[in-house]
Amino acid sequence: QVQAVESGGGLVQAGDSLRLSCAASGFTFSSYTVGWFRQAPGKEREFVACISWSGGATYYVDSVKGRFTISRDNAKKMVFLQMNSLKSEDTAVYYCAGSLLPGRAPTTSFNYWGQGTQVAVSS
Secondary structure (H helix, E strand, O other): OOEEEEEOOEEEEOOOOEEEEEEEEOOOHHHOEEEEEEEOOOOOOEEEEEEOOOOOOEEEOHHHOOOEEEEEEOOOOEEEEEEOOOOHHHOEEEEEEEEOOOOOOOHHHEEOOOOOEEEEEEO
16 A cells, blocks of 8 residues: 555644654655645645655755754655744644655655644644
């Protein structure tokens, strides 16, 4: 079964940190660009960050630069999103997915979406 499973969300206060994890199975994980996306209530899903198959290149949406860090462990088929200095506007369901395209791959190229993990930041 091809799937990605997100975990690590929770309810925190503004300024706190969380580390999200994405576990992949059923596909050649190490060949994929992996991205994190989020969807807040009433809003469209938006790109947050992605990381190349080797981990050598990372991309972030401007609103999280300097606060979030994406990383991966191909041996464990895991991708992580370290989120520091969280703000109320970071509240959303966070999803991970994989793309066979390199670089800042378009959102439409991502597949194998997980069920998401809820992040709620209180101000």
